[in-house]
Amino acid sequence: MRREVTLRDVAELAGVSSRTVSNVVNGYANVTERTRVRVQRAVEELGYRPNVLARNLARGRSGQIALVVPYLDTPYFSELLQSVIRAARSRGYNVLIDQTDGDPEHERAFIAHGSRRLLFDGVVFSPLGLDQRALAGHDPNLPLVVLGERSSNGTFDHVGIDDVAASREATEHLLDLGRRRLAAIGDQPYATGEAAQLRTRGFREAHQARGLTVREDLIIGTPRFNRKDGARAMAHLLDRDDPPDAVFCYSDLVALGAIHTLVNRGLRVPEDVAVIGYDDIEDGAYSNPPVSTISPDKEMIATTAVDRLLLRITSPTPPPAVELRAPHKLVVRESTAGRVTPRAG
Amino acid sequence: MRREVTLRDVAELAGVSSRTVSNVVNGYANVTERTRVRVQRAVEELGYRPNVLARNLARGRSGQIALVVPYLDTPYFSELLQSVIRAARSRGYNVLIDQTDGDPEHERAFIAHGSRRLLFDGVVFSPLGLDQRALAGHDPNLPLVVLGERSSNGTFDHVGIDDVAASREATEHLLDLGRRRLAAIGDQPYATGEAAQLRTRGFREAHQARGLTVREDLIIGTPRFNRKDGARAMAHLLDRDDPPDAVFCYSDLVALGAIHTLVNRGLRVPEDVAVIGYDDIEDGAYSNPPVSTISPDKEMIATTAVDRLLLRITSPTPPPAVELRAPHKLVVRESTAGRVTPRAG
């Protein structure tokens, strides 16, 4: 491996000090046009590219941020991942991915061990196994932005959509269709289930706003938000005396699992049971039937989170912890509205 | 941000030179038990953790490998991604992700610009927009392992399953069901479509082996392997006079798209048309109906690729380019075999 071109090589060719080359390369202010051009030319002639490692060591920063998510093969996260990478890259940062499998110990190790000695400068974190209390005790030296639905409690930045409002909208949509025996799949009435609880709250509020009573026994808990749990929960519901005529699922995967069971049992969606999901993953749009859903603005979530994290990283005095809300919208598809018109695709 | 503990701090406390501490930390051979213990204790007392950046700068390596894929939200890649991260991490390497969107220019820039000055030491590359010729001209200084179905041509390592054999198996499965009007969706008869062409070859071979004639007009090309193209191609097929009674789709996404169209048109899968996919993504197992598929051993692909890449990175003399085959298997589900027995999930 031949030696790479260094700052000094460029300096020599351009007839200036290496520090000046550094200034030019980094676009610092006080450089005469004349020297700037001269250096520029030398850079091009030699094909110089800065050594990121050396730069970061000298600067005391790694130029990388970590994205910590529970699962990578969950469509919601892989879609989000893209946006985060894009946002970070455009700001000169690289993204390291870490998958926790929702293991609290893994999550804790990450935020406790801090920045693992300059492997990354900050973390965008989507917690699953850790609850508020554990999160609140994180190393305050580690810039951290939390995604998802937990409120920050004032100890760190937090980016998410308004889950209660979104869930209320989803529920209202089902009520608007004339359905009255509404089930909810995905509640998690324990410390780490804050996201789920907000959705349950929205579900309740929608009923209350219309003077309707929530069928408490139709609120089904699931340990996770995946197809399997959705399928299983739906099976439970169908085994009852009076099964629901509509279901609000706390994720699109849960909805897909629920639909799977419904179709398997010979029931029609939405004629017999209307189903709405949450997250707007691509699969939902192409399943049979396409799934109505709450669509969070993932691009917005990603850029907001990255911007806030970089602010926190670069700011000399730590900015206050804030709640940042990204927009969402209700997307109505066949799983609630029914076949509109047969299409080619 | 308080100063971190350095090698020198540990050395001072342990009463040895910093070089010795380094030796202990890196597990080098010739260290007496006595000093090893003494240093170990100091390390723990101070909570020392090596600065990865400094280490890599000194070593002249970045300790990171890049994984370059066309799309991250494609389930196949996001599932593969996990395995690659796991494999790399367990060998002390980090993974940088790059999504190319299949843009040949982006891909070329990546392999041409080489290691972007120590940002990464090697690349696991899943090409889409670049063909053989372009790939062959890559910077020989950059360790590179190519995933997917292209043959290496002797210029770089290559990891993949035996596509022709797998495709033949898939096709034979359809023939075994008694189907005779077989369609294939996904052919790409141009330079960058080598993967598709291998599958088409397997499709043909299966016919030939049984003395059957391939219906050439039922081999449909698609620019990409996604749901949309699958749905569209299926629509084309159904608009013909004699639509197929079975379809071999070159990816599960294509299969899902095709099924979407079939169901939309009121046709039954597999009774009217049997559908088999390729990749064994999780969605396929939970769709309606679950999709039969060719299942490549992704874990094996990932570990093989990472191991080979690390060998190439660390080896003083470049090892010869090789073809490495990962196993695959045929997974039969309802989209070809029909409902076996109604299940709860």
Added chain:
DNA sequence: ATGCTGTTTTGCAGCGCTGCAAAAGCGTAG
């Protein structure tokens, strides 16, 4: 004691860059 071998430890330089503060240049005023 002396020399020789092999093991363990050390010092130094340097990876390629940036922070800092001093030095040099330069235009204008006194």
Added chain:
DNA sequence: CTACGCTTTTGCAGCGCTGCAAAACAGCAT
């Protein structure tokens, strides 16, 4: 011609670690 303030350029040290080769040490034979 000197002084002053401002802009531009430079030198040096150092980020924290490892490669290299020399130094110190130990064990053993002479």
